[in-house]
Amino acid sequence: MKPFLNEDFLLETETAKSLYHNAAAKMPIIDYHCHLSPELIANDYQFKSITEAWLGGDHYKWRAMRANGIDESYITGDKTDEEKFDKWAQTVPYTMRNPLYHWTHLELQRYFGIADILNKQSATKIYDTASDLLQSRAYSVRNLLRKMNVKVVCTTDDPCDDLHFHQQLSKEGFEIPVLPAFRPDAAMNVDYAVNFNQYVGKLEKSGNVSISNFNDYIAALKSRHDYFDLNGCGVSDHGLEEIYAEDYTHSAIENIFDKIRVGKDISLYENRQFKSAMLVQFAEWDFEKNWVQQYHLGAIRNNNMRLQNILGADVGADSIGDFKQARSLSKFLNTLDERGHLAKTILYNLNPADNELFATMAGNFNDGKTIGKIQYGAAWWFLDQKDGMTKQINDLSNLGLLSRFVGMLTDSRSFLSFPRHEYFRRILCNLFGNEIENGELPNDVEWIQQMVSNICFNNAKEYFNF
Known part of the structure; x- marks a missing residue:
């Protein structure tokens, strides 16, 4: 019987052990999506x-x-x-x-x-x-990052954030870049007019502008997108139930915006039109700046109203949703691709029933110029566990190029969560090791060690231009 959590934890074969200890374990960490507090890092809490x-x-x-x-x-x-x-x-x-x-x-x-x-x-x-x-x-939090050999951290930030703490860290010359990521979910959420109008007011204050119409609104958001870019941002992120891809005209979106601003009800179709327009606009800006855009799709959030009324949002009452993803995702990506404006894109799926859907959708829009341009992202949230990671790796292997995968991220609020990268790396090496020893893969140690190192670190470094 093996001791619990020993040095060969999750590694079932000698080849897996060799791959992990000689290749994966020594690679640094790029945490390109997390929810760590830049304030705590700036203050070295x-x-x-x-x-x-x-x-x-x-x-x-x-x-x-x-x-x-x-x-x-x-x-x-x-x-x-x-x-x-x-x-x-x-x-x-x-x-x-x-x-x-x-x-x-x-x-x-x-x-x-x-x-x-x-x-x-x-x-x-x-x-x-x-x-x-x-x-x-x-x-201290900075030394916790150093302890885990973290080389880059990308936080998650609303367009209205002033990025003061990112600026402080940059000015101080902290050796681990802590970069903002543009997360404009609130800027396109028109489910509740009161909340949206409060957000418009917040945007006016952050940008020191007056917003009278939709064109003003877009100009204010564009200014914030530019501001993030000037402060080192190269990544955007969206956390959505699904991609919205309804047909719309600019005048229709202007009218919808005006209705919301005076508190009038909008239809479900108008709601989806507005979100569709905003997603395309954000994606166009991401392309202009050569950013990487990320889409986390499939969560149904804040199910327990009792808890939400007491504690607020994001308190552990979320679950996997069963949204229809394929047609709208295809239409959205194709619209951008036809215009020649499709940025590097990572698609994260929360419903395991859609794994193959996402893996094959990603493969539709690679352009033969940018390596791994459209990524089927790491196992996310409820799938961020041994079975979920194994399935994501296998589905990407079967339907795409695992060798070009940008690897793991924490998606965490905790400074103690970086062993999740180790967890992923051990699972990855175990899969390779088993298949080598089964004769399913050649015992090409040099190449497979390089693949493992690339997936753990090098691919992300090149993909995000860090």
Whole structure:
């Protein structure tokens, strides 16, 4: 019986072990999509406890604790850090076979050198050890990034953000570039007129402009897109249920904007037209600036209104949706391709039933000029686990070029989540190793080690021009 989480964790063959230890493990990390706080990096923040670093904002853990019958006061409520950690420790044994069990213990080992299993009995010892270490300068957030050999971080930022902390980090010359990513979801969300109009007001303030009509609105957003570009941004991102690709005219969008601004109801079709127009406009700007655009598709968010009314959005009440993706995604990408304005694009899928759909859709729009131009992105959110990663790798292998894949990302709010890259790399090397030893792939060590290194780091470095 192998020890739990030993050096050959997830590596089933000698070839897999060799690939991981000789190629994958030593590669740096490019985290090209995450939700880390640039403010915490700029201030080189020190977490007060392992609870603050681990449970603050981590809706994966919150969902598990609720499922385990833990009262909300120990999750997002007013209990002490030690009390909250104790409840998480009590929950961990019940997460076996959930990726949280692996991630939890990987993070304890990699960051804190703690090999103990977290449970009720070990909670106090682990809490004290980890929290004490977090008080040392070696565990400031910048040093946590250094510890994991991170070379680039791309945060997720609303167009109205002033990017003050990105600017501070750049001015200081922090050796790990912390770059903004343009995330304009709120700028195209007209589901609720009140919220949208509040956003227009926010945009006016951030850009120091007056917005009277749709053309003013587009000009203000273009100015923010330009501003992000001047501040090192080369990536945009959209988190949507689906791509919108309705036909529209400019005058129709102007009229829809005017109706929303005076609080009139718009139809579902008008709603979709407006979102369609905005997506095309953002994509045109991305192409002009040679940015990489990312589309995270398929989540149905904030299902639990009771929790949303109490805690707000993004608190662990989201799930996989069953939206129709193929025709609108095809139409959107084709519209841009026909114009010669299709930027590098990464498509992330949340519904595993659509894996092959996304992998084949990506293959439709490569241009024979840009290597891996349209990417079928890494396993995302609920698929960010051993089975989901394996399926994504296999589907990309079967239907595209795994060798040109830009690899893993954290998509996380936690500074302790970088072992997810290790998790992915071990799974990748295990797949290659098994197939080499089965005779399904040649034992071409030099080439396959290079492929692994490329997928782990080099492809992303070249693709994003970092």
